[in-house]
Amino acid sequence: MTTHNPLEELEQRPVLVVDYGAQYAQLIARRVREAGVYSELVPHNLSTEKMLAKNPAAIILSGGPSSVYEEGTPKGDPALFEAGVPVFGICYGFQVMAQTLGGTVAKTGLREYGATDAVLCAEDSSFLTGTPATQNVWMSHGDSVSEAPEGFRVLAQTPGAAVAAFVDEERKFGGVQWHPEVKHSDYGQVALENFLFNVAGLEKTWSTANIIEEQVAKIREQVGEDRVICALSGGVDSSVAAALVHKAVGDQLTCFFIDHGLLRAGEREQVEEDYATTMGIKVVTIDESERFLGALAGITEPEAKRKAIGREFIRSFEAAQRKLIEEAGNDGADIKFLVQGTLYPDVVESGGGEGAANIKSHHNVGGLPEDMQFELVEPLRTLFKDEVREIGRQLGVPEKIVARQPFPGPGLGIRVIGEVSKHNLDILRAADAIAREELTKADMDDKIWQCPVVLLADVRSVGVQGDGRTYGHPIVLRPVSSEDAMTADWSRLPYDLLAKISNRITNEVSEVNRVVLDVTSKPPGTIEWE
Template sequence: MTTPRPVLVVDFGAQYAQLIARRVREARVYSEIVPHSMPVAEMLAKNPAAIILSGGPSSVYEAGAPQVDAALFQSDVPVFGICYGFQAMALALGGTVSKTGLREFGGTKIEVADEAGCLLGGWSTGQDVWMSHGDSVSAAPQGFAVTASSPGAPVAAFEDLVGRRAGVQFHPEVAHTRNGQQVLERFLYEIAGIEPTWTMGNVLDDQVALIRAQVGDAQVICGLSGGVDSAVAAALVHRAVGDQLTCVFVDHGLLRAGEAEQVEQDYVAATGIKLKVVDAEERFLTALAGVTDPEQKRKIIGREFIRVFEVAAREIAASGDVRFLVQGTLYPDVVESGGGTGTANIKSHHNVGGLPDDLQFALVEPLRTLFKDEVRALGAALDLPEAMVWRHPFPGPGLAIRIIGEVTRDRLDVLRAADLIAREELTAAGLDRDVWQFPVVLLADVRSVGVQGDGRTYGHPVVLRPVSSEDAMTADWSRLPYDLLAKISTRITNEVPEVNRVVLDVTSKPPGTIEWE
C-alpha cells in the first residue's frame, strides 16, 4: 500500500464534504472523509497529516448540534475549519459565535486585513467568496489573528500559525470563491507542511491491493452498462484479479442507439475482459409496464438487474464460487441517495438505493469515493480508449428515467432517435467535452398541437438538457450556440414523426437535478 498519511475531512452533514476532499486531492494530497461522530482518539489513530472540519446545516447552538471535541486541539495535528466547522472550532477554543442579524448566502465580498497572514496574504481587499451562514464568529479564540471580515461575519478568517490552526467562514472549495483553491493549498502546504505527492497512480495501486485483499481467489462478476463508471470499475478489478472477473452485459433495452455494440465489441477488444451477454429487454419492459413513478422505475430496474445477475452467476459458477459483484458507484450517487452523513435522500440510484435486501453478493465498489473527473483520470491511467473515458455520463436505469411516463418499446424508439440526433450534432460541432452531460427527455404523457405539411399534428415534446459541471454535485445549463440548437430541433421534428416540439431546459442544479427523474 502506497497511501500516505491522510488529511481527514470531518463531515458535519454538508454535501460539500466530499467536494472538500476532492479539492484536497486536486492539490495532490491524499484525503479521506470521516463522520463527525467518530471519536477524536479514532481520528488520531489514523495518523492524519491534518484535519479539515467541513461545513454543515446546523447552528452550533442548536440542541443536539454536532460539536468539536476540545481534545482534538490537545494534539499537534494541524486543523482547518470551514463554515460550520470554523464556528465549531472557534467555540471549542474559547471564541464567541453569535447571530449578527445579517445572514449571508451566496456571493459575498470580504474585507482582507492589512496583515493578511498566510491564508490570505497577497489578496486585495473586497475579494469575492461564497458564504452560507446565519451564525457568525464574533470573537476569535485567544492567540488567533483575524485576517478578514464581512458585513455579516466580523471574523471571516483567522489563523494561529504557531499552533498550525486556521479557519474561514466562507467556502474555499466551491468554484464561486475566487482563489479558494489557493486558500486550501496554503493551509496544506504552508501551515500543515504537507508535500504534494499523491497522484491517481496511487489510487490505482491502492485499489488494486484492496481489491485483491477483499476478493482473494473468489470469482467476481460485474455489470457493464456501457458507461464510463462501470467500464473503469471493471478494468480496475480486472487489473487486480484478471480472469477471476467475468463481466455481464445486461441488454435491458433501455440503452441509447449504438451502445450495446460498443460494449460487446469495442470494450472487449480494448481490455480482453470475459463478457457474458444477456438479452433481457422483454423482462425489463414487462416489469416496467404501467409504471410511471420515477422512484418505482429505479427500484424495479435495480431489482431486475440483480435478479438477472443471480441467474448469470449460477451459470458462471461452474468455473468457481461467485461471491462478489462490482458496482461503478460514485460519491454523488451515494450523497443523493442519502448515504452521506446527515444528507437528505434526493433520489435512489439503482446501484445504491435500488438493491434488494436479499442481495446474494458482497459488493466491490472501487470508485465509491471518487468524482467523475477522477474516474476519467483513473480510466486514462488504466489505458482505456479515449472514447470510453470521455463518454458522457449515462444513468444506470438508462432511458427509462428520460421518459416521463410509462416506458414502452415504441416510446424508447422515439427517444433513441431524438437522442442520437442530438449527440450526432453535438459531436459534429466539436462540443462534446464542453458539455458534461446531454440528456434528451421525452414527455411521453404530454402532447402538444403542431402543424406539419399544412396539417395539424398532436405530438410529443422532447426536452434538451445540456449541462456543464465539474462533479455533478452542482451544474448549470450549457449555453450552446443557437445555430446548433436550431439544427438539432429541425432534424428531430423532421426525422422523428412522433415529435413536433423541442424545448430547452435552462434550470441549474440546484434547484433541479440533471436527470428529470
C-alpha cells in the same frame, strides 16, 4: 515473523469534510483531493466518536444555511476540538468553530453575498501566505464573527465581517468567512492548501498512481483466487472498474454486458466493438430486455423504477453466474464477486452515510435487493468522475471510452417520465439519436458534460403540423457542464444548434410536437430528471 501487508502502507487517512448543508460541501472534498490529499464527506450529525474513529488527518467544517445562535441549528462539539486533530472552518463552519471555542457570533446587519474584498490585517507566515494584502473572495453570509476565540489571531477583515479569517497555529486551527472552494475566490485554493500543508502539516499522498496501487492490493486481498464477474455498461465507470480488477486478478474476471432494453440507439453494437477490439477483457453479452421491461410495466414512480432496475440487474447477473458455473463444470462456489462501477457521487446522493440525505437511490447503491447473493467489488466507490477518467488513462483504457459522456446505468428508463414501455422508449431513442448526432456534428461532445434527452410521456401539448392539430409529447434537452456531477450548470448551446435539433426532432419523430430546454443548475435540480 511479521507478515507484510501492503494495505497498511497504502491506506489513506482522510480529511473529513463535515457537511452542514452547504451547496458546495462536495466541492470542498474535491478541492482537497486536487491538492493531493484524500478527503471524504460526512454529515454534521455523525457523532464525534464516529468521526474520530475514521482516524482523520484533519477536519473541515463546511458552510451552511443556518445561524449558529438559533435553537435547533447544528452546533459544534467541544470534544471535536479537544482531540488534537487540525480543524478548518468555512463560512458557517467558521462560525461554529468561533462559537464553540468561546468567540462571539452575531447578526450584524451587514450581509455579504458574492464578490467581496478581503483585507489582510496581520502578518501571517502559514495560513494566508502567498495571497495579496487585498484579495477578491466569495461571500455568502448574514451573520459574522465579531470576536475571535482566545488563542486565535485575526488575519483578515471585510466590510461586513470584522473577523473574516483567523488562525491558531499551536492547536492547528484556522478558518475563513468566505468560500475558498469556489473559483470566484481568487486565492481560495492557496488558502486551503496553506491550511493542509502549513497549518495541519499534511503531505501529498493522493495521486492516481497511489489510487491504482492501493485498489489493486485491496482487490487481490478481497478476491483471492476466486473468480469475478463484472457489471459492464460500456460507460466510463464500469470500464475503469473492469480495467482495475483485470489488472489485479487477470483472467479471473469475466465481464457481462446486460442489454436491458433501455439502451440508446446503437449502444449495444458500440460497446461490443469497443471491448472486443481494445480492452482485452472477456465480455459476454446477454439480452435481458424482456425481463426489464416486464419488471417496469406499469411503474411510473422514479424510486420504484430505480429499485426495479437495480433488482433486475442483480437477478440478471445471478443468472449469468449460474450459466458460467454450468459451462465451467464445477459447483460455482468460487464465483461470488460482482464488480460495479459505483462512484462517490452515487453513494452520496443515495444517502450513503449515516445521517446523509437520500437525494435519489442509484440503481447500484440504494436499488440493490437485500437478498443479493454477491459480494460487491467497488474499486471506484470513493472517487469522483474526473479522478476515474485519469485512472482510466493511467491504466491504458482507450480515450474514446475514457472521454465518453456519462450515461446512467438505468439507461433511458429514468429519462422516460411516465411508464417505461417499448413504445415510449422507441420515441425517446429516436429523439436522442438526433440530438446526439447534431451535437457531434457541431463538435460539442467535448465541450459539455452530457446532454440527457427526456421524454415527458405523461404530458401532451397541442401543436400544429401539416396544417393539422396534433396532441403530442414534449422532449426536454438537458445539456449540462460539470467537473464531477456533484454540481453542474446548464450549457449555453448555440441557438442555431438548438433550432436544428428541435426542427429535426419535431419533423422526424411523429409523436413529438414540442422541444424544450432545461436551464436549471445543480443544485437545485439534479442532472437526470429521475
